[in-house]
Amino acid sequence: MLVGYMRVSKADGSQTTDLQRDALLAAGVDPDALYEDKASGKKDDRPQLTACLKALRDGDTLLVWKLDRLGRDLRHLVNIVHDLTQRGIGLKVLTGQGAAIDTTTASGKLVFGIFAALAEYERELISERTIAGLAAARARGRKGGRPFKMTPAKVRLAAASMGKPGTNVTDLCKELGVTRQTLYRHVSPTGELRDDGHKILTRR
Incomplete structure (x- = not known):
């Protein structure tokens, strides 16, 4: 079964999902299998995405118009797709820079593997910078961690x-x-x- 997820984006000024809806329907998604989140001031306030992910079952494929409609950032996206893969659910991106991603195919899995590797690389860089920063602070006589509340x-x-x-x-x-x-x-x-x-x- 094909399931579609849509989200309006304040970043590009689009306040409707008409274009996304047309593309998802053309790709074979049933109108009753579409989930839509409206624009919100809260980054995590996406109840329809939560409902969509819960509704997906083994063998289903989640379709999104563009990659940025699904994840808040690269790490969030990788975590979502990792969870879907573990549950036997595919992901297909219809357009944009992530259009090569289709985890139901070997080549699509390879492309997403590169995304996952980049996310891991980003995590390692942050960890290395933190360790280096603490070492530099200790060398200057300061200890890392939260400052003392008591003086x-x-x-x-x-x-x-x-x-x-x-x-x-x-x-x-x-x-x-x-x-x-x-x-x-x-x-x-x-x-x-x-x-x-x-x-x-x-x-x-």
Whole structure:
């Protein structure tokens, strides 16, 4: 069974799916097997795509007018097609730069394999850049990861405040900009420094 998916695109100014619908119908898709998402401000707000992917069954083929109507980006597209392939479902692109993709044929699978390889290459590049950036930061005396929420000044204020019987913990957390969990990880309810609190005061 052939199933078609359509989506209007704000990027190219097309607010109707007439052209896509005509192309999908001409390719043999039944009108009752068409799914359409309207333009939305949310990138992930595509309920008809979700419904379409759920409706597909082993042996079906999903048809789209252009490749950019299906995936948000290359990685998202690769993940969708990988899932379809695992379920025994084909993908065919009718026009545009991805028109050579038809995963029901050997040559079409080869073309999509190149797309998947590019997505993997992109992931590896991002990972390498992240590792290199952290190494460079460490070489300059900085550690990677999230910045400390607690500073030496905050730890001292927390210790002094927690040692006073009338301290309101909720108000103190708001003043410091931390959660109760973070506060108690550094200072005890009686104002004594804990291991994390000592580390903040002694780190350079």
